[in-house]
Amino acid sequence: MSINLSQPAVELRESRLKTITGYEGDAAELLSKNDIPNRERSFTQCGSCSADQVMNLLTQIQDAAVVEHGPAGCAGDIPMRNGVFRTGNKRMGYNVKYLNTNLDEKDTIYGGGAKLEKAIREAKRRFNPKAIFVTTTCASAIIGDDVPGICNELEEEFGIPVIATLCEGFRTNIWATGFDSANHSILRKIVKPARQKQPDLINVISFEHKFLYESVFRQLGLRTNHIVPLSTVEELERISEAAATVQYCETLGSYLAAGLEEHFGVLEIKAPAPFGIKASDELLREIGRVFHKEEEVEKVIISEKEKIAEDLERLRGRLTGKTAYIAAGGPLAYSIIALVKDLGMEVVGTSVWHHDQKYDNDDERLNFLRFGVETYGNFKVGVCNKQAFEVTNAINKYKPDIAITRHLATVWAAKLGVPSIFAGNEPTEMLYDGLIRFGQSIDDAISNPAYIKNVAKHSKLPYTDWWLKQGTYSFLRSEQNV
Amino acid sequence: MSEIIQGPRHGCALGAQQTVVAIERAIPILHAGPGCGSKLHRGLSLAGGYQGAGYAGADAIPCTNMIEKDVVFGGTDKLRDVIEGTLKIMDGDFFVVLTGCTADIIGDDVGSIVSEFRELGVPIVHAETAGFKGDAYKGHELVLEAIIKQHLKPAAQIEKGLVNVFASVPRHDPFWEGDLNEIKKLLAGIGLKANILFGYNSGGIKALEAIPAAQFNLVVSPYIGLKIAELLEEKFQTPYLHYPILPVGGIETSNFLRTIAEFAGTLSEQTEKFVAQQEEEFYHYIVRAADVLTEYRLNQPKRFYNINDASYALGFSKFLVNELGYFPIHQFINEDVPEEYKDTIEGYFKELSPEISSDITFTQDGGAIEDKIRSIKALTAPLVLASSWEFDIAKEISGLHLSVGLPIIDRLILHHTYVGYKGGLNLVEDIYSRLLSKNRE
Numbered sequence: 013m014s015i016n017l018s019q020p021a022v023e024l025r026e027s028r029l030k031t032i033t034g035y036e037g038d039a040a041e042l043l044s045k046n047d048i049p050n051r052e053r054s055f056t057q058c059g060s061c062s063a064d065q066v067m068n069l070l071t072q073i074q075d076a077a078v079v080e081h082g083p084a085g086c087a088g089d090i091p092m093r094n095g096v097f098r099t100g101n102k103r104m105g106y107n108v109k110y111l112n113t114n115l116d117e118k119d120t121i122y123g124g125g126a127k128l129e130k131a132i133r134e135a136k137r138r139f140n141p142k143a144i145f146v147t148t149t150c151a152s153a154i155i156g157d158d159v160p161g162i163c164n165e166l167e168e169e170f171g172i173p174v175i176a177t178l179c180e181g182f183r184t185n186i187w188a189t190g191f192d193s194a195n196h197s198i199l200r201k202i203v204k205p206a207r208q209k210q211p212d213l214i215n216v217i218s219f220e221h222k223f224l225y226e227s228v229f230r231q232l233g234l235r236t237n238h239i240v241p242l243s244t245v246e247e248l249e250r251i252s253e254a255a256a257t258v259q260y261c262e263t264l265g266s267y268l269a270a271g272l273e274e275h276f277g278v279l280e281i282k283a284p285a286p287f288g289i290k291a292s293d294e295l296l297r298e299i300g301r302v303f304h305k306e307e308e309v310e311k312v313i314i315s316e317k318e319k320i321a322e323d324l325e326r327l328r329g330r331l332t333g334k335t336a337y338i339a340a341g342g343p344l345a346y347s348i349i350a351l352v353k354d355l356g357m358e359v360v361g362t363s364v365w366h367h368d369q370k371y372d373n374d375d376e377r378l379n380f381l382r383f384g385v386e387t388y389g390n391f392k393v394g395v396c397n398k399q400a401f402e403v404t405n406a407i408n409k410y411k412p413d414i415a416i417t418r419h420l421a422t423v424w425a426a427k428l429g430v431p432s433i434f435a436g437n438e439p440t441e442m443l444y445d446g447l448i449r450f451g452q453s454i455d456d457a458i459s460n461p462a463y464i465k466n467v468a469k470h471s472k473l474p475y476t477d478w479w480l481k482q483g484t485y486s487f488l489r490s491e492q493n494v
Numbered sequence: 495m496s497e498i499i500q501g502p503r504h505g506c507a508l509g510a511q512q513t514v515v516a517i518e519r520a521i522p523i524l525h526a527g528p529g530c531g532s533k534l535h536r537g538l539s540l541a542g543g544y545q546g547a548g549y550a551g552a553d554a555i556p557c558t559n560m561i562e563k564d565v566v567f568g569g570t571d572k573l574r575d576v577i578e579g580t581l582k583i584m585d586g587d588f589f590v591v592l593t594g595c596t597a598d599i600i601g602d603d604v605g606s607i608v609s610e611f612r613e614l615g616v617p618i619v620h621a622e623t624a625g626f627k628g629d630a631y632k633g634h635e636l637v638l639e640a641i642i643k644q645h646l647k648p649a650a651q652i653e654k655g656l657v658n659v660f661a662s663v664p665r666h667d668p669f670w671e672g673d674l675n676e677i678k679k680l681l682a683g684i685g686l687k688a689n690i691l692f693g694y695n696s697g698g699i700k701a702l703e704a705i706p707a708a709q710f711n712l713v714v715s716p717y718i719g720l721k722i723a724e725l726l727e728e729k730f731q732t733p734y735l736h737y738p739i740l741p742v743g744g745i746e747t748s749n750f751l752r753t754i755a756e757f758a759g760t761l762s763e764q765t766e767k768f769v770a771q772q773e774e775e776f777y778h779y780i781v782r783a784a785d786v787l788t789e790y791r792l793n794q795p796k797r798f799y800n801i802n803d804a805s806y807a808l809g810f811s812k813f814l815v816n817e818l819g820y821f822p823i824h825q826f827i828n829e830d831v832p833e834e835y836k837d838t839i840e841g842y843f844k845e846l847s848p849e850i851s852s853d854i855t856f857t858q859d860g861g862a863i864e865d866k867i868r869s870i871k872a873l874t875a876p877l878v879l880a881s882s883w884e885f886d887i888a889k890e891i892s893g894l895h896l897s898v899g900l901p902i903i904d905r906l907i908l909h910h911t912y913v914g915y916k917g918g919l920n921l922v923e924d925i926y927s928r929l930l931s932k933n934r935e
Contacts, residue, residue, distance in 0.1 A: 055579025058557040061529025083595060083625030084499055084830075084858070085506025085530065088537030091882065091901035095541070098885075106886055107501065114858070115626050116496040120599055131498045138500065138861050150527045151595040151626055154565060181527040182561050182596055400553040401583055421547045424554070472585075474521065474550035479583040487579060 015199070015271040015372065020160045021178040022196035022267070025186040026050075029266075030369035033185055035395035036485040039346075039385045042393060046369045051488045057400055060419075061181030063149055064089050065190025067110075070145045070177065070197075072097050072220060072241030073248070077109040077141035079131050081124065081159060082149025087112040100220030100242050109139040115151050125157045132166050132174060142245035143173040145197060153180035173245075175201045185397070186366050188263045188341070195268035198240065198248055203276060206252040212303070215239055215257040215278065217265035225258070225286075228296065228443060231312050232305050240268070252276035256302050258295070260285035260442060262343040262368055262380065270372035282377040285343070286442045288350030289317070290387055298377075316444040324354075327451035332356030334458060337410050339363040339396075339403045340418040340435065343380040348416055351441055353388045355451045360410040363396045363403045365419070394485055400424055401475060406484045413458055429468030431457040496830075501860025501883035502537070503900050504803070504829045507623040509534050509630025509666060510637040514590045515551035516664030516671075517691065518698035521586035522550070525573045525604055526594025528559035530625070538630060541882075542668035542900050543907025551665070556580045560596045570602050577611055577618070588699040590637060591620035598624035612644075617699060619644040629830040629858075631718050631803070634663050638722045641702060648730055649707035656708045657686050657758070658726075660719030661740070662913070664692035667803070668902045672911030673740075677714065680914050683768040684751050685760040688712075706730040709758065714740055714750075715805040716842060717835040738842060740809030743817045743918025744776040776915040779922075780817070786926050787818070792933050795877035795894045795925075801826045801863055801884055802899035804839050806912070807854075810879050810898070813918060815846045822852030823876055826863045828899075831856050860884075867891060877925060896928050 016023060025031040034051035035042070042048070063086060070078050071093045080086055087110070094108045113131045115124050128146070135144050146163050160176040167174035179193040213235050218224050220241045229236050237243070237251055251257075257272050258281040259265025272278040283298035284291040293313055300309030336352045338345050342364045349359050371378050385391075396402045404424045407415050415425035415432040425432035433453050435441065441450035457464075473480075508530055514522035524531050535552045539545040547554060556579070558564070558572045573591070580589065591608050608620040621640035623633045638660075659681075662673035671693040678688040689704055690696050697704070711726055711734040713719040723734035735757045741750035751769050755761040786792070798820050800807035804827045814820035825843060836856060844851040855866060864887045878884055878893040882903045888895035897904050898912065898921075911917045 054575045055583060056557060056559050056576060058524060058531030058535075058553055058555045059528040059559045060532050061527055064529045064533060083506045084502055084504070084629060085508055085534055085537075085625035087499065087502035088505050088509075088530075088533030088535075090502050090537070091541035091903060092536050094901075095882070095903040105889070107883060110500065110502075111861075112499040112502055114496045114499045116628075117624075117626050119496075120595075120626050127496075127498070134498060134861070149595075150560075150565075151599065154596065154599050181529045182565050185528070185559070185561050187528065398553065421552050421554075423547055472549075474554050474584055474586065476583060476585045487583075 015267065015274050017196070017200045017271070017275060020176045022189065022192045024184045025189045025192065025368065026184060029371065031186050031366050032369065032395055033366045033397035034488050035367060035393070036488060038390055038392050039381055040390045042367060043382055043385055048369065051490070053399070053487050054489055055487045059398055060187040062179040062184055062187050062190030062193055063147060063181050065187055066147055066177055066179040066194045067093055069191065069194040069240045070147070071108040071110055072100070074104070074242060074244045075141055076143045076145060076245050077111070077135040077139040079111045079113065079128070079135050079144060079146045080149065081113045081115070081128050081146060081152040081157065083115045083151055084112055086149045096220055109135070109141055111135050120151060120155050123155060123157055124152060125162060128157060128159065129162055129166065132162070136170055141172070143175065143202060145175050145177050147177045148180045150180050150182045153183070173201045188366060191264050192267040194240070195271065199268065199271040199275065202245060202248045203252050203272070204249045205276065208253060209255065210253045211255050213237060213254040214299070215251050215254045215272065217257065217259035217268055224442065228312055228316065232299070232303070232308050234303060252278060254278050256281050256299070258299070260347070261341065262371060262378070263341045266372040273373060280373050282375045284377070284380055284383040285347045287347035288354040288447060289444065291347070291350055291383060292443050320444045320448050323448045327448065327455060328356040330455050331451065333358070334413040335360045335410070337361050337407050337412040337415045339415065339420055341365045342367050344418065346380045346384040348435065349384050349388055349391060351447055351450050352416070354447055355454065359391050360412050361392045361394070361406055363394050363406060365396065365398045367395045401479065402484050404428070404473060404475060405480055405482065408480050409484065414454055423467070424473065426464045426467040427471045427473050429465055431461045431464050433457050497857065497859050499858050503858070503881065504666070505534050505537050505630040506625030507627040507630065507633035507636060508592060508594050508625050509538050510592050510621060510623045510633030511551070511555060512538050512630065512665035513634045513637050513663070513692070514592070515548040516693055517588065517702065518696055519549060519586050520588040520590065520698065521580060521584045522555050523577060523580055523589055523591045524555060524557035524594065525569060525591060525597045525602065526557060526560060527596050528557070528561070530594045531555045531557050534630070538666050538900070541903050542666065543902045543905050545665060545907070548665065550584060550586065556584060565596060565600055568600060568602055569597060570604070570607050573602070573604065573607050574610070577607070581616065587617065588702070589616065589618040590640070591618065592623045592637065593620070595624045595626055598622055617645065630666050631663060631829050634666065635718070635721055639725060642705070642722070642725055642729060646703065646706055651707065652709060653707045654709055655685060655687050655758070655760070656689060656704065657681060658689045658691065658705050658708045658711045659714070660711065660722055661714035662805070663718060666900070667806070668900055668907050669911050672909040673913040673917070675909065676911045676914045676916055680747065680751060681754070683772065684755045684765040686754070686758055706732065708732055710734055712737065712754065716808055716839050717831070718805065738808070739812055740805045740913060742809045742813040742912055742921060744773050744780070744915060745816050746809070746812055747914050747918070748773050772915050776918060779919050783922055783926070786930070792929055793875055795929070796874055797821045797823050797872060798877040798879060799823050799825065799867065799893070801828060801878070801880035803827065803829045804831060806899055808842050809912070810921070811843065811846050811852060813921065814877070815850050817918065818922070820877070822846060822850065823870060823872060824866065825852050825854045827854055827856045828858055828863070830858060894925070894929055894932065896924055
């Protein structure tokens with residue numbers, strides 16, 4: 013597998029990772045094959061687009077600006093992105109550095125290049141950024157404005173990176189490609205070759221929180237670089253100096269981790285994401301091996317497990333035998349299974365948004381699905397591209413004790429009377445103490461479902477009874493690779 | 495050239511999906527890119543005080559999720575499939591197909607697909623709401639226009655006392671649901687039955703179909719809804735009353751009710767009694783607030799900025815000047831106001847009271863707003879009635895900030911309203927609670 017940084021556009025997941033968004037079956041079958049054809053749907057609900065996920069990363073860089081070349085509605089995600097930025101960025105006290113070119117009807121006829129140039133100049137003037145990312149949308153891509161050309165000219169004039177990040181929504185059916193587009197831009201134009209390697213520095217690919225792994229890494233004497241959100245351009249320039257990179261979600265971090273390894277010699281830690289006890293052990297041992305801290309790691313593992321033993325025993329006592337339905341992004345859903353199983357619960361089914369049939373770093377130790385199946389056994393999988401009607405149908409069928417969802421409105425499960433927790437982008441559920449935090453949330457949700465019962469009693473789902481009785485995946489087409 | 499935007503607020507015309515979601519048991523169907531619906535839900539509903547998905551909003555909205563091959567080969571077959579699926583899967587009474595940029599640029603003939611279903615008796619209409627056509631207020635008008643032109647039929651008989659209300663824009667103005675229900679209650683007090691069309695207990699498709707039966711249409715906004723009222727007058731000969739000021743507090747609300755009662759012909763001793771009693775109750779509480787409102791040590795804001803859409807900026811300005819004795823500094827109107835209305839709106843701000851007027855700036859660009867505020871030397875710490883984009887600029891000028899306009903990401907808004915007598919009291923409570931918590935915490 014190789015990461016090609018020569019072009020402004022990232023190679024799409026469809027071709028790069030053979031990613032599929034429609035499938036019904038189980039984990040064992042998914043593992044045994046790597047050429048399953050995609051199945052499309054004859055009915056779909058609003059998905060997401062790669063431009064959205066690009067903003068998830070690029071607007072969160074402390075001192076970079078983003079110029080989105082599109083109509084104002086494409087900025088619909090920005091107010092909440094700003095909320096996330098401000099939350100993660102509490103002490104800084106400033107908004108995201110974002111401009112939208114506000115394409116109007118005339119621009120779709122005569123082109124929006126001049127307006128884009130003006131916006132990039134304004135971004136430079138207003139924010140004095142260390143880099144400017146210029147992103148595309150469906151409208152600007154269809155009208156054919158030369159975004160890379162405009163960026164290159166201004167880059168030369170400004171003397172800072174002005175980076176065309178091509179992420180128009182129609183280009184791919186797999187919105188996770190947006191993470192790749194953002195990381196592609198960072199790898200292509202921001203990261204510099206290492207001046208000096210720092211043997212105790214580890215890159216942690218994550219979202220807007222800085223505490224992830226921190227206590228454990230501190231005990232091991234490792235310093236962390238949390239990327240991409242909330243880092244600075246200068247920090248990103250120097251991520252090449254780290255000894256290794258760890259990521260916990262292929263959807264988010266696969267491309268960046270593999271690119272750093274291939275082009276900048278930063279090793280990717282090859283181990284499962286630290287969800288649940290066994291995966292946490294394996295990840296820490298691999299880190300110990302890479303950083304020559306095997307003994308320290310063993311001590312940490314023992315002491316971390318001691319810290320949680322009593323709580324884990326208590327939670328297992330309360331949760332054993334309870335059932336869970338999991339709806340989340342591909343690898344993360346597979347990881348959440350570990351948590352649920354470690355707590356003694358059963359997984360009745362999963363909906364994953366997409367499934368990558370290959371990984372950017374082609375190493376079986378990074379195959380989180382394999383780890384899940386081998387450790388916890390086979391489970392049902394539907395690849396559903398974040399389709400709420402399928403997830404709601406499935407939850408209704410299984411009537412689990414709890415539904416664990418990401419990215420999807422939890423209200424749909426609540427309307428079915430099923431306690432639900434929203435596992436957001438702050439993976440506080442990782443490592444040993446994360447298992448306890450997550451377990452406590454599940455126990456609280458199940459133990460007093462008063463609110464959920466009220467919601468169910470006083471609301472109706474927007475679906476027909478007919479639909480709720482159909483097979484969950486009955487709108488998947490049988491034609492292949494259409 | 496339309497201006498660039500920092501601090502985006504009012505989405506694009508496809509935000510019309512929010513209007514559809516607010517019609518009870520109505521289902522929007524998007525013929526658009528895969529990210530449009532989700533972004534607009536978050537930008538308008540979630541970032542508008544966490545309004546939630548509604549009946550069939552957010553990720554429940556059917557959408558063709560147009561990708562590259564649709565751009566190349568056209569997406570009408572896909573749209574037909576999604577409409578067919580919607581009719582089986584989604585439990586709705588009314589369906590509205592809305593197009594986004596991609597469909598409109600490539601020129602898919604959506605009208606003919608939709609009419610295939612109409613001919614089968616499906617209650618379905620469509621509107622071209624490409625994002626590049628304007629903001630979500632524009633989209634709101636486009637979708638109402640489509641419903642009127644494609645679905646409504648003349649009424650057999652006019653229902654005396656029935657009034658269609660076009661005021662706060664649903665699932666877009668963060669306080670829309672509380673506002674519309676407050677207006678409904680107020681109109682009931684003067685003997686009128688309000689057809690509010692959107693939100694809790696508003697009647698869904700039946701309410702829409704009752705539009706032509708109304709005695710008159712009421713537009714409560716400097717301009718939004720005016721085109722709709724004109725269209726309804728043309729199509730159904732329904733007269734309309736344009737009341738440009740969103741009524742907040744005692745003076746405006748009483749004037750509002752008397753004006754409407756006079757127009758409707760319901761002005762009577764009874765309606766006058768209702769107005770007088772409501773007003774008296776309002777001032778009972780305003781009087782009770784006097785200790786705090788005249789307290790010297792609290793560093794009271796006596797001057798204000800509004801950064802909001804034209805309707806709320808005007809309503810709040812009138813209230814602050816005429817009820818609380820504040821002075822306007824400068825007001826910013828931040829939606830995409832059509833040129834034809836700008837002079838009139840400016841005129842409203844010229845006559846906030848006989849003695850007091852305010853300059854205004856029309857801009858969608860938060861950067862331009864901040865530059866202007868920085869250029870003004872305020873005499874005392876001002877009140878900044880704005881959005882969550884203005885936390886920092888308010889702090890910079892030591893202002894008292896309250897999020898009252900989109901986006902509002904620091905408040906949960908359910909039935910809260912700033913309209914009417916109750917709305918005026920709510921605004922006083924909110925401003926002074928903010929002031930007190932800042933000083934006394």
